Amino acid sequence: MLIFKIFTAEQWAQLEAAGLTHGAPVDLADGFIHFSTAGQARETAAKHFAGERGLVVAAVEAARLGDALRWEPSRGGALFPHLYRALRRDEVAWAAPLPLEADGHVFPDLGPDLGDRA
Template sequence: MSQVAYKILTADQWAAFRGAGAFDGAPIDLADGYIHLSTEDQWDETAQKHFVGQSDLILAEVRLGDLDDVRWEPSRGGQLFPHLYGVLPMAAVGVVMAFDVDAAGGVSVLRAAS
């Protein structure tokens, strides 16, 4: 399994994460009981499925080796997705990029996040 996964956040979620130094999860994460992560090959489909028409999204690289309770579980189409059962600490985040998803589901080019 990959040692890196990705978390998509809204700008507001990212600002709260940065301020707190940890992320408890988006509403869907809290409802499901774990933080949804995606692999490099999965994140764009996740963005197209859940973030259509949204701009100023954040793609945060997450170092899985820095986390305690990551489980690879089947989800969309039987693919294995990394799920974090716990809080995501800022210390586990590497590269952070911004992007948009247009109304048709097209993902914009990644750009440096502020």
């Protein structure tokens, strides 16, 4: 199952350069890296990145993250994937730009929404 992380252009460039990331300021404050499922990613972009240009969405195979990935309740009680360690660049399966249009960000095909996993 793929899970998704939205990066600003600067955050993505830092991950590319360093080979790993501990996440965005909100991730550092919360103590884990926030991810979304395919079905959650668009709402995440609209809620936390509205009007922001230069975003990148990165796909990560959840199974590669091992026990450091936990599914925890968040928005509306839905389970969200949270990574309790740094994310390595080599764990990113693919990444794509998120262009901004008048009605929001345009996502690539994220694949099937397999729902929350506990």
